[in-house]
Amino acid sequence: MQNLSKIYLKRLVDWTSAEKINEALADLWQKMSEEAPQIKKDEFMAIKLSFGEEETSGYIKSEWLASLLKLLKEKTENLFFVETNTLYREKRSNSVGHLYVASAHGYDIKTTGIPVIIADGLKGREGQYVPIRGIHFENVKIAKTFCEIDSMVCLSHVTGHMQSGFAGALKNLGMGCASRAGKLLQHSRTLPEISIEKCTGCGACMKICPSNAIGLKKKKGILVKERCIGCGECTVACEAGAIEIKYDENVVKFQEKMVEYALGAKKAIGPKITYINFLYNMTKNCDCMSKNEPSMTPDIGLIGGFNPVIVDKASMDIIGVDVFEQAHPGIDPMVQILHAEKINLGATQYELTEV
Numbered sequence: 465m466q467n468l469s470k471i472y473l474k475r476l477v478d479w480t481s482a483e484k485i486n487e488a489l490a491d492l493w494q495k496m497s498e499e500a501p502q503i504k505k506d507e508f509m510a511i512k513l514s515f516g517e518e519e520t521s522g523y524i525k526s527e528w529l530a531s532l533l534k535l536l537k538e539k540t541e542n543l544f545f546v547e548t549n550t551l552y553r554e555k556r557s558n559s560v561g562h563l564y565v566a567s568a569h570g571y572d573i574k575t576t577g578i579p580v581i582i583a584d585g586l587k588g589r590e591g592q593y594v595p596i597r598g599i600h601f602e603n604v605k606i607a608k609t610f611c612e613i614d615s616m617v618c619l620s621h622v623t624g625h626m627q628s629g630f631a632g633a634l635k636n637l638g639m640g641c642a643s644r645a646g647k648l649l650q651h652s653r654t655l656p657e658i659s660i661e662k663c664t665g666c667g668a669c670m671k672i673c674p675s676n677a678i679g680l681k682k683k684k685g686i687l688v689k690e691r692c693i694g695c696g697e698c699t700v701a702c703e704a705g706a707i708e709i710k711y712d713e714n715v716v717k718f719q720e721k722m723v724e725y726a727l728g729a730k731k732a733i734g735p736k737i738t739y740i741n742f743l744y745n746m747t748k749n750c751d752c753m754s755k756n757e758p759s760m761t762p763d764i765g766l767i768g769g770f771n772p773v774i775v776d777k778a779s780m781d782i783i784g785v786d787v788f789e790q791a792h793p794g795i796d797p798m799v800q801i802l803h804a805e806k807i808n809l810g811a812t813q814y815e816l817t818e819v
Contacts, residue, residue, distance in 0.1 A: 591643025
């Protein structure tokens with residue numbers, strides 16, 4: 465009989481109490497520790513998460529992690545938060561602005577007791593090639609810090625996503641651990657389209673575009689495809705609904721490329737990675753978008769494991785994959801799961817244990 469990978473679920477409905485969230489996360493971690501790899505006292509251990517954008521609230525809060533940080537500090541003296549710069553033009557597109565946002569959201573050494581490191585340097589250019597021999601990539605460019613650490617805890621806020629349908633551990637690992645060049649390569653063929661009929665000529669898309677790929681002609685938006693990096697920020701900025709991603713084979717390729725980068729990040733870091741998905745405030749779009757959105761479905765809790773494929777697959781199963789398909793019609797989020805299994809990032813079968 466096949467040995468199934470273990471997944472741990474801690475149900476949590478009340479997300480208003482930091483004390484209850486701390487307790488739930490500590491319970492989950494202690495249960496997982498029975499199966500977790502051993503951590504040496506001098507290991508460099510990173511906690512990978514997103515600090516959220518300015519004036520948003522959907523990100524994982526620093527005050528929720530106090531109990532987990534205490535447990536991890538008992539394992540190693542070299543514990544820190546880590547993140548990479550964003551591709552789009554916001555404060556987090558460089559390390560200086562990124563650290564300001566992190567600090568404003570409670571992620572600094574004074575508040576948490578551990579430092580924050582931006583893994584790809586000042587402007588996102590510090591990366592290292594990791595061989596993977598995937599279908600789309602022979603090598604992937606991973607942010608340099610991830611190639612130097614010994615272990616990692618990957619904390620992911622599960623949401624929808626305009627190009628992958630579902631965003632969880634695989635996105636946090638694949639997109640979140642890539643250098644700027646790596647992010648560009650993942651987005652390179654997923655381009656938006658502007659409807660002239662719907663466009664009001666407000667210029668919001670032009671102002672937010674990080675690559676100056678959008679202009680105005682006769683008071684209508686125009687896209688210069690040669691410049692477009694496919695980040696999708698314009699689709700959220702457009703209140704008229706005039707800009708949409710074309711949901712075709714390019715969206716499939718985006719998911720597959722993202723998963724191959726996840727494989728590269730996993731190879732760069734090594735086997736000592738623990739994954740915990742936060743199944744709360746599950747919005748249509750990810751935390752990178754500069755807006756607050758209502759949750760698509762009731763909060764569920766925390767789910768953890770030692771492989772990103774089954775952690776995301778279990779999250780989809782518990783939430784219901786139809787939630788994400790309805791939010792983003794035409795996108796099949798199972799593409800990323802199946803491609804991950806195909807390139808041997810992980811199996812999709814698991815054994816669920818409630819904590």
